[in-house]
Amino acid sequence: MNGVGSNTVTETLLRVHGLRKSFGPVPALRGAAFAIRSGELLGLIGPNGAGKTTLLECLAGVQAFDAGEIVLPAGGAARVRLTALLFYMPDGIAPWPDQPVGWALDYALGFFGGQRALLPEVIRELSLRPLLGTRISALSKGQRKRALIGLALLMPQRVLLIDEPFEGLDLRQSREVAAVLRTHVSRGRTVVVSIHQIADAARVCDRFVLLNNGGVVAEGTLNQLTSLAASRLGGVPCGDFEEVFLALT
Amino acid sequence: MRSPDHAWIWLVRKEWRELLASRSWWLFLLLFGPLVGVTFISAVNSYAEASGYRGSAAGVGEAFSPLIGIWAPTFGACELAAAFLLPFVAIRLVAGDRLSGALKLEIQQPISPLSRVTAKGVVLLAGWLIASLAPAAAIALWLSYGGSLHVPELATVVLGHVLNAGLTIALAFTAASITTHPSTAAIVTLGVTVGSWILSFIAAVHGGRWAIAAGYTPTAMVAEFQHGLVRLDVLLIAFTFILTGLGLAAVWLRIGVAARRRTGESMALLVLMAVAMYLSTFVSPSWDLSESRMNSFAPADERALRQIRAPLQIEAHLAPEDPRRADLEQRVLSKLRRIMPKLKVVYVSNTSIGIFEQTSAHYGEIRYELGGRRSVSRVTTLEGVLESIYSLAGIVPSDGSESEFRGHPLPVPPRGAALVFYLLWPALALAAAFFSHRRRS
Numbered sequence: 001m002n003g004v005g006s007n008t009v010t011e012t013l014l015r016v017h018g019l020r021k022s023f024g025p026v027p028a029l030r031g032a033a034f035a036i037r038s039g040e041l042l043g044l045i046g047p048n049g050a051g052k053t054t055l056l057e058c059l060a061g062v063q064a065f066d067a068g069e070i071v072l073p074a075g076g077a078a079r080v081r082l083t084a085l086l087f088y089m090p091d092g093i094a095p096w097p098d099q100p101v102g103w104a105l106d107y108a109l110g111f112f113g114g115q116r117a118l119l120p121e122v123i124r125e126l127s128l129r130p131l132l133g134t135r136i137s138a139l140s141k142g143q144r145k146r147a148l149i150g151l152a153l154l155m156p157q158r159v160l161l162i163d164e165p166f167e168g169l170d171l172r173q174s175r176e177v178a179a180v181l182r183t184h185v186s187r188g189r190t191v192v193v194s195i196h197q198i199a200d201a202a203r204v205c206d207r208f209v210l211l212n213n214g215g216v217v218a219e220g221t222l223n224q225l226t227s228l229a230a231s232r233l234g235g236v237p238c239g240d241f242e243e244v245f246l247a248l249t
Numbered sequence: 250m251r252s253p254d255h256a257w258i259w260l261v262r263k264e265w266r267e268l269l270a271s272r273s274w275w276l277f278l279l280l281f282g283p284l285v286g287v288t289f290i291s292a293v294n295s296y297a298e299a300s301g302y303r304g305s306a307a308g309v310g311e312a313f314s315p316l317i318g319i320w321a322p323t324f325g326a327c328e329l330a331a332a333f334l335l336p337f338v339a340i341r342l343v344a345g346d347r348l349s350g351a352l353k354l355e356i357q358q359p360i361s362p363l364s365r366v367t368a369k370g371v372v373l374l375a376g377w378l379i380a381s382l383a384p385a386a387a388i389a390l391w392l393s394y395g396g397s398l399h400v401p402e403l404a405t406v407v408l409g410h411v412l413n414a415g416l417t418i419a420l421a422f423t424a425a426s427i428t429t430h431p432s433t434a435a436i437v438t439l440g441v442t443v444g445s446w447i448l449s450f451i452a453a454v455h456g457g458r459w460a461i462a463a464g465y466t467p468t469a470m471v472a473e474f475q476h477g478l479v480r481l482d483v484l485l486i487a488f489t490f491i492l493t494g495l496g497l498a499a500v501w502l503r504i505g506v507a508a509r510r511r512t513g514e515s516m517a518l519l520v521l522m523a524v525a526m527y528l529s530t531f532v533s534p535s536w537d538l539s540e541s542r543m544n545s546f547a548p549a550d551e552r553a554l555r556q557i558r559a560p561l562q563i564e565a566h567l568a569p570e571d572p573r574r575a576d577l578e579q580r581v582l583s584k585l586r587r588i589m590p591k592l593k594v595v596y597v598s599n600t601s602i603g604i605f606e607q608t609s610a611h612y613g614e615i616r617y618e619l620g621g622r623r624s625v626s627r628v629t630t631l632e633g634v635l636e637s638i639y640s641l642a643g644i645v646p647s648d649g650s651e652s653e654f655r656g657h658p659l660p661v662p663p664r665g666a667a668l669v670f671y672l673l674w675p676a677l678a679l680a681a682a683f684f685s686h687r688r689r690s
Binding site: 057061062063092096098099108112 | 256262350354355357358359504507508510
């Protein structure tokens with residue numbers, strides 16, 4: 001499935017300008033700049049160490065950034081307004097490991113004021129029912145990923161930032177989760193995912209932000225990026241998105 | 250987005266579940282009963298023997314106070330638990346969120362960081378109160394033996410240990426929020442505890458400002474409460490410590506804020522703490538809630554001493570490790586300070602142990618100065634010191650016709666205590682852990 005252009009993308013929800021972040025002497029973000037638009041599934045694409053997770057964490061306020069700004073269309077970007085707009089689901093976490101999945105979903109709904117009406121649907125879509133009584137620490141990597149994506153989908157925020165949503169999932173599960181994400185995007189949700197597997201990204205996302213060495217090297221739809229890559233290669237067309245990525249990074 | 254008030258309630262519920270899910274908490278609960286049992290059984294045995302049980306000299310226990318004979322040692326188990334068990338439970342509650350990644354999720358709910366820390370603190374304090382069922386069982390057993398109970402002095406002991414637990418929790422929270430790993434937090438917390446003991450040791454050797462600082466360590470604070478003494482300055486300083494600790498934890502749990510800013514805020518908090526503590530040292534009210542009035546002079550002496558308006562200065566030529574100095578300080582001067590806030594005490598010595606100063610002509614002298622009049626004595630007993638002061642002030646205390654504390658001897662062994670603390674308590678703790686685990690899953 002190629003979701004490129006499958007939604008009517010209009011409003012810019014958030015714009016990032018010159019975001020910089022260093023860990024000691026090591027720069028992780030070098031002036032990253034891009035926009036998130038309403039109702040899109042945006043893919044942050046880049047190799048390991050490109051700065052995808054750092055960028056998402058800076059956006060979500062989970063990490064402080066050194067310079068740059070996050071601008072909302074109405075002006076300013078007070079952290080409270082950003083928190084009301086964005087929810088970030090990190091990769092590789094096992095929150096509340098001694099608690100069962102069902103309790104974790106219920107707690108997240110209560111604590112964050114999530115959309116309780118969505119709960120049965122999310123449980124069904126992500127096949128979570130058999131896991132509801134299982135402790136989070138006892139879940140496999142893929143099961144945990146599905147449970148946490150389910151938790152993110154229940155959140156009240158309009159924009160979801162999901163770090164590596166397909167990490168730990170097999171091919172079938174990846175496709176199922178991609179379909180679920182697309183379903184929620186088609187209903188008006190905006191989803192930003194970071195993906196280091198380029199083939200997965202090409203299958204799922206409407207638009208792409210290509211990151212390399214902490215900077216955004218290109219931003220656009222698959223067609224726009226393909227054209228840009230071809231122009232960089234002197235008019236030679238790229239065969240697939242992997243070649244586009246290599247040409248632009 | 251959920252309103253902060255509702256979110257806080259959810260957070261408390263979650264922290265409670267996390268506490269119940271924590272093995273460290275159940276282990277703490279399991280060990281606490283036998284720990285209290287050991288101290289209680291030993292204390293009751295000693296008390297019974299001193300009271301004439303099994304043919305020991307009857308009447309020795311005449312002046313015995315349950316506060317010193319039973320409650321101070323029994324609740325001493327709480328001090329041990331607060332120093333060596335509670336920190337691990339507290340650290341687990343804070344560091345667990347960071348390690349599991351839950352903090353990265355929860356930080357996205359914009360409730361105040363202090364509310365987050367308070368939720369953990371409230372739950373942990375509730376856990377401490379549940380563990381306090383062990384000393385409560387000791388109280389019930391004591392009453393069942395026909396033991397005497399003076400509620401104000403027991404309440405003072407309990408208050409002291411609750412405050413001590415609060416200090417431990419605040420310290421452990423701070424360490425767990427600043428450090429990145431629980432083991433580092435545990436080392437920091439235990440390091441501070443051991444550091445406070447070292448401070449007390451240095452104070453015992455060098456006295457002076459060290460002794461003033463050591464007077465506000467948790468150990469010294471608990472010791473005063475265990476003597477039935479409530480000092481407002483100690484209370485204020487304990488609260489300042491607790492609030493600062495919780496504040497620091499709140500500052501450092503804001504992982505989305507730059508480390509430089511958090512460092513600056515921490516410095517500001519520490520400066521505020523130092524100012525508040527310094528000001529608290531000028532607060533003098535205190536209350537002796539012990540039944541035996543062990544922290545006070547006889548009422549007639551107190552009335553007489555209150556008549557003295559001029560500032561009194563006492564210069565004691567005694568080395569820090571000289572037992573006479575400890576005797577003078579604990580039996581006389583600590584009581585005198587409560588009655589005469591203008592009292593100034595100066596210790597003079599060239600060495601820490603004093604043995605080599607015995608040949609000095611002035612070593613051992615206690616010099617008094619009151620309203621320009623001076624006297625010198627070598628007596629360190631309560632009666633001797635008071636006599637010197639009365640003589641300088643030119644007053645004669647009225648005859649003490651007040652009833653004297655006669656004590657509550659009780660020649661009864663700790664019947665059933667071993668069963669309660671070594672068998673029943675662990676069995677109940679294990680059963681509760683089992684059912685809690687089953688209920689969660």
